[in-house]
Amino acid sequence: MTDFRSYYGKPVLKEPTWKSPDVPAYLYLGGMAGASSVMALLADRTGRPLLARNGRIAAAAGATASVGTLIHDLGRPARFLNMLRVFKPTSPLSVGSWILAPFSALAGAGAASELTGMLTPLGRLSASAAGVLAPAMTTYTAVLLADTAVPAWHGMYRELPFVFAGSAVSSAGAIGMLTTPRAESGPARRMAAAGAALELAAEQRMHGRDELVGEVYRQGRPGRILKVAKGLTWAGAAGALLAGRSRTITAASGLCLTAAAALTRYGIFHAGKESARDPRYTVVPQRERV
Structure with a gap:
């Protein structure tokens, strides 16, 4: 291990100023909305109108709430509109804004038509x-985090998109399970189980990395949050596989996966803030690369 020294132990990076729970909620809601839209599209194509309807409503509600939490974090609606003044392909923030805005508008229009019949x-x-x-929509926030200099986010740039995608798919499946009768929610249950499997596999790879920065996901407050999220994901995935037999199991599984998805975003967000505070996570990897 490289010797660690820093200037009086002061942070090398400025800690992200994004607020909690605004940003973790933004990360969760956007992912759930994107995956719910896919669920609705596939349900519509396979003759499951109620699941399609619930997916469209979940997509619109999640996207709208996601924009709301982002604006609340920014402080003024004008700041969000300013991000749409230009399109910069080299900026994940600019690209993400141009994904979020049209997706929200399109999902909202689809849900409005569904609810009004017009x-x-x-x-x-x-x-x-x-x-x-x-x-x-389900993965751009992972790219947004990984493109920063925050060690815990940038160091896991390979795994974060898969963690976020799996979590989004499982949370959308959970919404479908909670809102749709069991006779029509089979695809949502399978979607929830598949998403949970992808998320758990990606998290196992992320937590098993030997790099120093990996420890921030295993210790302290982020480690405790992510451990609870992992337990809920396992429980929710098992419940999704058995949910066809019982409405109670279906509801419990959906709630577990919903909570797990939100806690995963919350834990990853705070892991990034912790890694920015401690200069060791910035200095040591840089010196080892040199």
Whole structure:
């Protein structure tokens, strides 16, 4: 291990100024909305109208709430609108803004048509277009975090998109399980189990990394939060596989996966802040690379 020295132990990086719970909620809601849009699109194509309806509503509600939490963190709506003044392909923040804004509008139009029964063809078209944008919606926030200099986020740039994608898919499946009768929610249960499996596999790889920065995910407050999230994910995945037999198991599984997805974002967010505070996570890896 490289000897560690820093200037009076002062942080090398400025700690992210993003607020909690605004940003963790933004990360969770956006992912859930994107995956719910895909669920709705596939349900519509396979003749499951109630699951499609619930997916569209979840996508619109999640996207709208995600924009709301982001604006609350920014402080003024004008700051969000300013991010849409230009499109900069080299900036994950700019690209993310241009994913979030049209997705929210399209998902909202699809849900509004679903709820009112008006302009149904246009509503279906809008919901389908949102479904096309949905894969980017579920993962762009992971890229946004990994593109920063924050050690805990940047050091896991390979794993974070898979963690976020799996968590988003499982949380959308959970919404489908909670809102749709068991007779029609089979695809949502399978979606929840598959998403949980992807998330757990990616987290295992992330937590098993030998790099120094990996320890921030295993200790302190972030470690405790992520351990609880992992337990809930396992419980929710097991429940999703058995949920077809009982409404009680279905509800418990959906709640576990929803809580797990939110806690995963919360734990990863705070792991990043912890790693920025401690200069060891910045200085030692840099010296080892040199």
